[in-house]
Amino acid sequence: MIETKTNFHTHCQRCRHAFGTEEDYLKSAIEKNLDQLGFSDHAPFPDHDFGNRMPFEELPDYISAIEQLKQKYPIPLFKGLEIEYFPKYSDYYKRLFGEYGIEYLILGEHFYTAENGDIKNIYFAESTLDYIYYAQSVCDGIETGFFKFVAHPDLMFLNMFGWDGNCTKACEMIIECAEKHNAVLEFNANGYRRQENFYPDGRRFPYPHINFWRMVKNTNVRVIIGSDCHEPHQIFDEKVELAYKTADMLGLNVIDTIF
Numbered sequence: 458m459i460e461t462k463t464n465f466h467t468h469c470q471r472c473r474h475a476f477g478t479e480e481d482y483l484k485s486a487i488e489k490n491l492d493q494l495g496f497s498d499h500a501p502f503p504d505h506d507f508g509n510r511m512p513f514e515e516l517p518d519y520i521s522a523i524e525q526l527k528q529k530y531p532i533p534l535f536k537g538l539e540i541e542y543f544p545k546y547s548d549y550y551k552r553l554f555g556e557y558g559i560e561y562l563i564l565g566e567h568f569y570t571a572e573n574g575d576i577k578n579i580y581f582a583e584s585t586l587d588y589i590y591y592a593q594s595v596c597d598g599i600e601t602g603f604f605k606f607v608a609h610p611d612l613m614f615l616n617m618f619g620w621d622g623n624c625t626k627a628c629e630m631i632i633e634c635a636e637k638h639n640a641v642l643e644f645n646a647n648g649y650r651r652q653e654n655f656y657p658d659g660r661r662f663p664y665p666h667i668n669f670w671r672m673v674k675n676t677n678v679r680v681i682i683g684s685d686c687h688e689p690h691q692i693f694d695e696k697v698e699l700a701y702k703t704a705d706m707l708g709l710n711v712i713d714t715i716f
Contacts, residue, residue: 461713465495466683471511472499475687479522485689493533500538539565542598550603564604569594582616585623592627596634605715606641611669619657635678646700647685680709
């Protein structure tokens, strides 16, 4: 039974691939009897447009909208962002906390730094070797302490590759780094909203990948369930409930809140 209902992975229309205003999601959270809600739309970078995220000029409006909702509704509400980690933006992350008043960041690596320094998109990995570089970027982000948790740490498995030694090594890197730094990993329910498909390692959803989480269960790594909702009705839907049930079945160390 879920005693404390929370969600800290919430998007809105500003990212251009979600639907509904901040207030639409908050109303849905209240209808679903959530105890805490955190907004974490895809963060812009000040000098580069990686796409599928709010424009940089909308960031103040996003923060203002959440602040206004804090005054209007009684539910504990937190201002967050989902963002990739790149070392050159360290000062920017600090500005988000200071100048912009952001209360938490989620490490959501969609773009990452490859061995040769190129920026790559994990959705278009060329081989499982890319998983190693992806995992290293995740670990580099964890080590900064900027992030409350790692979003969909097994996102790389949406690619159509068979399981091999690189897959095992990448998982070990992320899990061991999380354990070393007491970081939180997210069991992401949005993967269950994507189509189940036939992969070289069997029929499954793109993520969460059962192999990754079986490795996590043998550690003390803390796990948070995230809806990763892109529509208001998804804020605590049957896919979130499935995520909780699966995490419980695996015996993961699930926590209710990051605050």
